[in-house]
Amino acid sequence: MPSDIFLGLDLGTSGCKLIAFDAAGHEFARSARGYAAASPGPGLFELDAEAVWDEAEACFRELDAAALPGRVRTLAVSVLGEAVLPVDRAGRPLAPAPISADRRAVAEVEGLAADPGAESIHAVTGQPLSTIPSLLKLIWWRRHRPDLVAGAWKFLCFGEFALMRLGLSPVIDESMAARTMAFDIGRRAWSQPLLDRAGLCAARLAPVAPSGTILGTVPAPVAGRLALPEGVAVVLGGHDQPMGALGAGVIEPGTAMYSIGTTEALVVALAAPSPRLGRRNIPCYAHVVPGRSVGLAGSESGGRVLAWFRQAMTLDDGAPFEHLLSELPDTPPAWPMLLPHFVGSGTVLNDADSLGALFGLSLDTGRRELLLAVLEGITFEQALSLEALSEAAGPVERLAAIGGGSRSALWLQMKADILNRPITRLAVADAPCLGGAILGRWALEPRRPVAEVAAEMVAPGETFRPRPGRHAAHAARLAIYRGLYAALRPLALQLRAAQAQAASGAAPERG
Numbered sequence: 001m002p003s004d005i006f007l008g009l010d011l012g013t014s015g016c017k018l019i020a021f022d023a024a025g026h027e028f029a030r031s032a033r034g035y036a037a038a039s040p041g042p043g044l045f046e047l048d049a050e051a052v053w054d055e056a057e058a059c060f061r062e063l064d065a066a067a068l069p070g071r072v073r074t075l076a077v078s079v080l081g082e083a084v085l086p087v088d089r090a091g092r093p094l095a096p097a098p099i100s101a102d103r104r105a106v107a108e109v110e111g112l113a114a115d116p117g118a119e120s121i122h123a124v125t126g127q128p129l130s131t132i133p134s135l136l137k138l139i140w141w142r143r144h145r146p147d148l149v150a151g152a153w154k155f156l157c158f159g160e161f162a163l164m165r166l167g168l169s170p171v172i173d174e175s176m177a178a179r180t181m182a183f184d185i186g187r188r189a190w191s192q193p194l195l196d197r198a199g200l201c202a203a204r205l206a207p208v209a210p211s212g213t214i215l216g217t218v219p220a221p222v223a224g225r226l227a228l229p230e231g232v233a234v235v236l237g238g239h240d241q242p243m244g245a246l247g248a249g250v251i252e253p254g255t256a257m258y259s260i261g262t263t264e265a266l267v268v269a270l271a272a273p274s275p276r277l278g279r280r281n282i283p284c285y286a287h288v289v290p291g292r293s294v295g296l297a298g299s300e301s302g303g304r305v306l307a308w309f310r311q312a313m314t315l316d317d318g319a320p321f322e323h324l325l326s327e328l329p330d331t332p333p334a335w336p337m338l339l340p341h342f343v344g345s346g347t348v349l350n351d352a353d354s355l356g357a358l359f360g361l362s363l364d365t366g367r368r369e370l371l372l373a374v375l376e377g378i379t380f381e382q383a384l385s386l387e388a389l390s391e392a393a394g395p396v397e398r399l400a401a402i403g404g405g406s407r408s409a410l411w412l413q414m415k416a417d418i419l420n421r422p423i424t425r426l427a428v429a430d431a432p433c434l435g436g437a438i439l440g441r442w443a444l445e446p447r448r449p450v451a452e453v454a455a456e457m458v459a460p461g462e463t464f465r466p467r468p469g470r471h472a473a474h475a476a477r478l479a480i481y482r483g484l485y486a487a488l489r490p491l492a493l494q495l496r497a498a499q500a501q502a503a504s505g506a507a508p509e510r511g
Contacts, residue, residue: 003028003070007232008247008436009059010078010240011052011158013037013099013262014303017430018059020068021437025428025457028068031059038096042503043103045343046096049085049158053165060226072228074440075166075218076235078243078432079158081179084134086141086152091164094152095145098137100263101300101343103352105136108143112136112197122278125194126178126185126285131344131352133181138198149199159237160206166226167219168234170206175238175294177208178285185273185285211238211288212439212450235443238288240432241267241296247431247438248400249458251289251451256389256396257431258415258423260405264302264346264378266385268295268393280388281350288439289450295393297385299346301356302378303405308342309374313367325408328372332473335369336360338377339484341492346381348388349485355492359484375411376474379418380481386419399423400460402431409464417470418478427459434458 003022010017015035020028033055037045065072085097098104109131112121118129127133134157142149154160157180160170177183177190182198182205184191190202209215213236220230237243245257245267256268270284270293277284283296310324337359344352358373390396399421405411406425416423428434434457442453 004441005065005068005070005072006437006440007065007072007075008078008433008440009056009075009162010243010430010432010436011056011080011162012240013047013080016052016056016059017433018056018063019430019433019437020063020065020072021434021457022070023441023457025434025437025459027428028070029063030430031062033058037099037101045099045101047083047099048096049093049161052158053162056162057226060228064227065232066227066229072232073444074233074235074437075228076237076436076439077159077162078237078240078436079162079176081176081239081241082132082134084137084155084157084180085161086148086155087161087164089153091161091170093161095148097158100132101304102137103131103344105131105140106352108136108139109352111139116193119278121181121194123275124184124186124191125181126273126278127181127283128278128281128347128350130281130350133179135181135194135198138182138200142199152204154204154206155200156206163215163234166234167222168216171209171213171215171236172206173211173236173238173288174208174286175211175242175288179239179283180205183208209236210290211236212290212443214443233440233443235436235440237436237439241265241298242286242288242294243435244402244431245269245294245435246288246450246454247428247433247435247458248402248426249454250400251287251292251454254394254396255398255400258382258399258401259403259431260302260401260411261403262303263298263300264382265296265298266382266389268389268396270295270393274393276392280392281347282388282392283347288435295389297347297382297389299340299378299381299385300343301340301346301381305340305342305356305374305378309371313370324371325375325410328368328410330410330413332470333372333376333477335372335376336365337477337481337484338373339481339488340374340377340381345485346385348384351489353493353496354485354489355495357484357488375414376418376477377481379415380478382415383418383478386421396421401425402429404429409462412464416464416466418474420466420471422463422465424463425461427461
């Protein structure tokens with residue numbers, strides 16, 4: 001009897017993946033394509049939505065689901081957070097989409113900090129005030145591109161954009177709606193007072209529905225173009241981090257996912273939203289699992305810093321990152337220290353003005369030592385996140401690692417040593433895609449708990465346990481890391497001011 005097949009499409013910040021799974025979570029087939037964000041100016045980072053969907057369509061054609069030996073039942077989409085784009089009635093983008101690393105809305109953050117205030121915003125939306133959420137980009141557009149705001153039919157995130165390209169009406173799930181910072185998580189509806197700041201009404205955004213909702217089937221003409229069989233049901237997915245958490249089996253409180261990719265994120269499952277998370281700048285919003293919430297602490301400086309290192313060291317040979325990391329020795333930490341704030345700090349410090357720094361260089365410092373400093377510094381930022389999550393939401397006993405970085409045994413062991421937690425990497429590293437398959441299967445079996453379906457599809461792999469001696473060595477360095485940030489913070493503001501002055505062409509004052 002042919003197997004049922006469930007498709008998960010992940011539209012990420014630097015690439016897309018399409019994976020076909022059976023009902024036990026085993027991969028049938030996969031396809032992946034990459035793309036790059038553009039940086040049209042200092043602090044600006046954008047994605048071309050048309051280019052993203054071109055690569056997604058290439059994945060569909062390459063995977064050729066219509067030819068798979070089974071019955072393709074569902075498709076669910078996992079998407080990068082925060083990116084927003086204006087579209088016309090046909091779903092055509094009218095401008096590139098600013099992504100989470102984009103810093104254009106610094107002045108808009110200051111305005112909302114004054115009124116209604118960061119605490120009030122977190123109480124309504126579950127989101128800390130920063131340059132990351134979509135609402136800030138919408139307010140920026142209202143001030144700087146009023147023509148764009150007036151001419152757009154709707155403002156969509158990538159999930160709704162994908163639905164339109166699949167031939168369906170745009171619908172946003174609650175996890176992605178929350179990430180815009182324009183959604184009232186208590187009322188489970190768009191917040192009109194916040195939308196007023198962008199000069200928009202709720203009708204200019206997509207309607208909201210729970211993840212796992214069956215939205216319809218892919219129309220025959222679209223299915224033909226995407227090499228899909230007819231009758232594939234499209235199931236509403238969600239934000240890639242909670243989708244990855246579902247794909248990692250992180251459903252019950254006390255469990256957490258550690259996503260190691262372009263960005264790094266720790267996602268802890270919660271029984272209910274916790275206001276204490278707001279005091280630590282941690283977003284708190286709906287899980288893609290009914291009746292659960294998530295706390296998300298992350299850093300934009302994850303895989304991006306590794307990519308910078310590779311380019312700076314002229315190592316663009318096309319080999320996977322894990323090959324580069326496999327050449328490193330597993331030795332006690334004695335290398336320089338990296339403050340990985342290449343696009344500002346992570347969640348807990350919530351400092352968009354902080355800058356990256358290397359400390360402790362000597363003539364003995366080589367490429368190997370620099371790379372080890374990169375791996376440790378990226379993880380130190382997440383040590384702050386785990387500490388804050390544990391204090392605000394309760395102890396985290398288990399970490400499930402996903403993403404490309406989880407393929408490196410050396411890095412996972414270093415992370416276990418630093419965080420002092422066992423870390424288990426999963427059989428399927430691309431957990432957001434598996435989360436889509438789990439949601440799809442559950443949508444067809446709605447009387448079963450999602451956790452029961454997930455337990456049948458998520459398979460653990462190797463577990464890395466902390467070594468007491470190494471943990472003590474890293475803990476001593478973590479204390480230095482905290483002091484390094486505090487010492488450099490005022491200097492970062494001075495340097496940013498000097499850089500802005502130089503960029504404007506103004507001569508520095510002499511005094």
